[in-house]
Amino acid sequence: MAPGATLTTEIVIQTIVSGLLMGFIYALVAAGLSLIFGLMEIVNFAHGEFMMVSMYSVFGLYLAFGLDPLVSAPLCVMFLFALGVATHYGIIRHILNAPMLVQITATFGLAIFLRSLAQFLWTPDYQSIPDPIVSGRLDLAGIFIGVPQLVASAGCLLAFGVLYLFINRTETGMALQATAQDREAASLMGIRTDRMYALGWGIGAACVAVAGVMLTNYYYIFPEVGFIFALIAYVAVALGGFGSIVGALFAGVLIGLVEALGGLLLDPAYKYAIIFAMYLAIVIVRPKGLFGRF
Numbered sequence: 001m002a003p004g005a006t007l008t009t010e011i012v013i014q015t016i017v018s019g020l021l022m023g024f025i026y027a028l029v030a031a032g033l034s035l036i037f038g039l040m041e042i043v044n045f046a047h048g049e050f051m052m053v054s055m056y057s058v059f060g061l062y063l064a065f066g067l068d069p070l071v072s073a074p075l076c077v078m079f080l081f082a083l084g085v086a087t088h089y090g091i092i093r094h095i096l097n098a099p100m101l102v103q104i105t106a107t108f109g110l111a112i113f114l115r116s117l118a119q120f121l122w123t124p125d126y127q128s129i130p131d132p133i134v135s136g137r138l139d140l141a142g143i144f145i146g147v148p149q150l151v152a153s154a155g156c157l158l159a160f161g162v163l164y165l166f167i168n169r170t171e172t173g174m175a176l177q178a179t180a181q182d183r184e185a186a187s188l189m190g191i192r193t194d195r196m197y198a199l200g201w202g203i204g205a206a207c208v209a210v211a212g213v214m215l216t217n218y219y220y221i222f223p224e225v226g227f228i229f230a231l232i233a234y235v236a237v238a239l240g241g242f243g244s245i246v247g248a249l250f251a252g253v254l255i256g257l258v259e260a261l262g263g264l265l266l267d268p269a270y271k272y273a274i275i276f277a278m279y280l281a282i283v284i285v286r287p288k289g290l291f292g293r294f
Contacts, residue, residue, distance in 0.1 A: 007264075010142050015264045016257065017143060021153040023256020025211050028156040029229050030236035030248040031163060032207030038243025039180045039200040042092065042103050046111035048230025049118075050205050054080050054212030055221045056118055059127055068133045070151075073213045077206050084205025088198040096197075118223040127221040134217050152214035159210040163203070164245055176200060180243065235279050241289030250290060254278075 033047045044050075054076050061072040087110065095106050134151045137144050167173040178186040179196040187193050211229070219225070236255055240247025255275055262274035283289065 011264070012261075014143055015260045017145060018149075019257040019260030020253060021145075021149045021256070022259065023253035024153040024156045024160070025215065025252075026229070026232050026236055026255055027249045027252025028160050028211045029208050030233040030240065030252050031160055031245050032204035033230075033233045034237045034240070034243060034245060034248045035163075035167075035207070036200055036204040037237065038245075039176060040092070040096070040197055042096075043107070043234075044201075044204065045104065045107040045230075046087075046114060047204070047208060047233060048226025048228075049111045049114035050080060050083065050226070051208045051212040051215075051229055052118060052221075052223060052226035053083065053114060054209035055216050055219075055225060056122060058213055058216045059122075059129065059221050062129055069129055069213055069216045070133055073155075073210070076213050077209045080209030080212075081202040081206040084201040084203070085198045087205070088201040092201065093194065093197070115223050122223070124223055128219075129216050129221075132217045146218065148218035152211075152217060155214045156211055159207065160249060163207060166203075167245060172199070232275070235275060237289075239279050239282060239289055241291040244289070244291035247289055247291030 029047070029051065033044060036042060036044050036047075057076040057079055058067075058069045058072050061067045061075065062069070091106055091110065095103050132148065134148045137146045138150070167176060175186070175191045176196050176199065178189065178191060179193045183193050186196070212226075232255060236248055236251040239254070240249070240251030258275055258278055259271045263271040266274065
């Protein structure tokens with residue numbers, strides 16, 4: 001908080017609301033990452049670049065056809081789902097039994113490739129969608145909420161709910177869980193584990209695509225845009241517990257609140273340091289995270 005500024009109830013509530021809205025976005029990004037790790041125990045270091053690709057997909061459709069982000073959202077989500085599946089069949093399935101270092105460098109190399117490709121196609125300049133359908137702000141008893149931020153958070157929370165119901169209430173979701181728990185046993189029960197892995201990568205990419213599409217309503221688009229969101233997602237996954245979708249939600253919201261309140265009470269320059277300090281404090285006490293299975 002700036003020196004001499006007065007901390008009022010309205011300012012605190014405003015900050016909490018802003019933290020919650022950003023926290024839901026962090027949670028969905030982390031959920032896709034957690035799903036992939038829980039299924040295959042592979043960390044996707046290109047997760048942030050998948051979000052960047054979804055944002056540039058929205059931007060490309062806007063330039064080509066004038067489509068608003070909310071209109072182009074289904075196309076972009078389907079495209080990222082296909083990209084996730086293609087990543088599994090083109091790269092991941094060939095390194096499943098490789099040493100961990102090979103797995104890390106494979107997805108890290110993919111991240112560098114996608115980021116460099118974006119710079120080549122779109123230049124490093126910042127881009128944005130002018131005049132999206134959702135704009136303006138709401139005034140609720142002196143608390144101002146940006147409509148784009150509200151819509152983005154609501155969209156991410158809705159997508160998270162659909163993901164949770166799919167994983168826990170459908171036969172395919174149960175097959176994904178069975179594959180995550182024991183691949184060989186799942187294969188003996190007739191589950192096509194390779195297809196489950198591909199589906200997991202597709203869903204993980206689709207989750208981050210939803211977050212990326214929602215962000216384009218008010219956030220700048222540039223080749224490195226996915227880096228900070230991916231970094232926060234890694235923290236959220238570890239904090240919530242590797243492989244836990246519910247943990248990703250709680251951790252994402254917690255990080256959003258800590259980031260906002262830390263920037264208010266101390267200084268915005270320290271907000272990420274506060275997040276990592278909180279993460280270290282929690283994992284020292286509980287190494288598996290809040291809801292972890294690993």
